[in-house]
Amino acid sequence: MGLQVKKNNISCDLMIIGAGMAGVAAAIFAARNGIDTVQAGLTGETLYASGLFDLYGVSHSPTRELIDDPWQGLRQLKKKNPEHPFSLLSIDQIRTAMDGLTKFMEDVGQPYKGYPDKNARLITSVGTIKRTYRVPETLWEGVKALEKKEPCLIVDIQGLRGFSAIQMVESLSHSWPCLAAATINLSWDNRLGPKYAEHIARGLESESARMEMADAIRPHLGDAKTLGLPAVLGIQDPLGVCRDMEKKLGLPVFEIPTMPPAVAGVRLKEAFDIHLPRLGIQTFFHHTVHTVRHQKDERFFLEVGRTAPEITVSADVVLLATGRFLGKGLISDRKGIREALLDLPVSQPDHRRYWHRESFLDPKGHAINLAGLEVDDSFRPITARGLPACPNLYAAGSILAYQDWIRTKSGTGLAVATAYGAIEAIKRTGK
Numbered sequence: 041m042g043l044q045v046k047k048n049n050i051s052c053d054l055m056i057i058g059a060g061m062a063g064v065a066a067a068i069f070a071a072r073n074g075i076d077t078v079q080a081g082l083t084g085e086t087l088y089a090s091g092l093f094d095l096y097g098v099s100h101s102p103t104r105e106l107i108d109d110p111w112q113g114l115r116q117l118k119k120k121n122p123e124h125p126f127s128l129l130s131i132d133q134i135r136t137a138m139d140g141l142t143k144f145m146e147d148v149g150q151p152y153k154g155y156p157d158k159n160a161r162l163i164t165s166v167g168t169i170k171r172t173y174r175v176p177e178t179l180w181e182g183v184k185a186l187e188k189k190e191p192c193l194i195v196d197i198q199g200l201r202g203f204s205a206i207q208m209v210e211s212l213s214h215s216w217p218c219l220a221a222a223t224i225n226l227s228w229d230n231r232l233g234p235k236y237a238e239h240i241a242r243g244l245e246s247e248s249a250r251m252e253m254a255d256a257i258r259p260h261l262g263d264a265k266t267l268g269l270p271a272v273l274g275i276q277d278p279l280g281v282c283r284d285m286e287k288k289l290g291l292p293v294f295e296i297p298t299m300p301p302a303v304a305g306v307r308l309k310e311a312f313d314i315h316l317p318r319l320g321i322q323t324f325f326h327h328t329v330h331t332v333r334h335q336k337d338e339r340f341f342l343e344v345g346r347t348a349p350e351i352t353v354s355a356d357v358v359l360l361a362t363g364r365f366l367g368k369g370l371i372s373d374r375k376g377i378r379e380a381l382l383d384l385p386v387s388q389p390d391h392r393r394y395w396h397r398e399s400f401l402d403p404k405g406h407a408i409n410l411a412g413l414e415v416d417d418s419f420r421p422i423t424a425r426g427l428p429a430c431p432n433l434y435a436a437g438s439i440l441a442y443q444d445w446i447r448t449k450s451g452t453g454l455a456v457a458t459a460y461g462a463i464e465a466i467k468r469t470g471k
């Protein structure tokens with residue numbers, strides 16, 4: 041069936057609600073399968089993202105082991121936790137999903153790197169070491185330098201909040217002894233008050249700004265073999281900016297993710313905003329789905345608009361990727377946790393008093409973080425009786441129950457893998 045636009049009415053095969061990582065990944069997979077798709081939603085948590093594609097960094101179990109081989113870790117998880125959304129997918133499917141997202145990023149000029157079978161380790165702006173599956177290529181030299189413990193200079197920029205080179209060097213002195221710190225000033229960003237990573241990044245898209253930055257760094261290089269900078273190396277072509285800094289300074293340069301909201305999130309958002317429509321997805325970013333009407337076994341009718349309904353979309357199939365509390369897919373009040381749009385059943389503790397454990401940092405995590413939609417093998421939300429709430433309604437991403445992506449460092453992995461699973465299931469129905 042073709043995508044038709046009539047005045048304020050649109051008809052499509054698939055409507056994706058949500059434009060966080062799960063919604064975006066679903067749109068990419070739907071486009072690759074030639075499914076006529078409309079997508080609506082705000083950017084979601086992507087804008088807060090560090091740009092790292094986590095898959096599985098810390099075990100789901102209360103012991104919270106750090107995971108070096110995510111595939112081995114996922115096999116264990118699937119064995120012990122059949123209700124976890126990752127368990128609805130094979131290892132090959134999860135791998136294909138992650139490769140699909142990486143390929144998209146490469147196609148849009150923001151390539152990612154990683155090891156096929158192990159997590160990469162990299163330093164963060166708070167001076168810790170983080171495991172993740174794929175990193176923007178502009179971070180890769182940092183992964184290699186940490187592995188070899190090479191002499192490395194970390195530079196911060198006067199006025200840039202939340203990124204202190206000296207603090208990082210002090211915190212990392214045991215795990216990476218030959219790190220040095222320096223601070224530079226950028227005269228072209230002479231706004232009064234704090235400096236923002238996005239302003240600096242947009243500034244560094246100009247050659248003269250890069251020249252000045254390189255001149256300011258050069259006297260501090262000493263015997264450094266690598267240079268770490270806050271992730272401010274441009275928005276549209278960060279790899280080009282990074283390579284240019286390497287040429288100017290004569291050594292490998294890498295970015296270190298900054299605190300949210302970070303430039304990495306802006307880069308992702310711009311890549312999705314520009315390139316999803318090019319794949320043929322009709323996008324309504326910064327739009328909300330206000331209401332969903334549906335009669336048993338029939339098409340959905342969705343009212344979409346910025347602050348009030350502007351367009352009606354009718355769709356054969358709906359994929360709900362509305363996130364958790366931050367995305368507003370789930371809402372909590374004194375009575376409990378509700379699914380915001382269709383009032384679908386939410387798996388949750390019997391009473392609010394069981395939502396949290398006493399200690400905020402309890403290694404077992406909190407029951408509220410496992411609340412969400414229970415789905416069948418085809419990623420269709422189910423009722424208390426275990427039947428699909430609706431035969432042509434699917435869900436993906438952090439709204440799903442029985443997973444705690446924050447604890448397990450699996451934000452992108454869970455969103456992308458479940459989006460892949462849902463699209464594969466939709467494909468099988470032939471809609």
Ligand SMILES: Cc1cc2nc3c(=O)[nH]c(=O)nc-3n(C[C@H](O)[C@H](O)[C@H](O)COP(=O)(O)OP(=O)(O)OC[C@H]3O[C@@H](n4cnc5c(N)ncnc54)[C@H](O)[C@@H]3O)c2cc1C
Nearest residue numbers: 058059060062082084085094329362363367437438451452
């Ligand atoms: C601070 C922070 C940093 C993070 N860093 C990383 C990281 O480094 N690596 C990593 O892998 N993961 C990271 N994540 C996690 C990752 O961003 C999330 O796991 C992932 O975005 C979840 O995706 P989602 O699409 O399920 O939900 P969300 O991102 O919450 O997206 C939900 C979407 O649904 C939309 N929506 C809700 N209701 C409606 C409606 N009625 N109509 C239309 N749209 C609606 C929202 O606007 C939003 O677009 C981070 C998250 C946060 C908060």
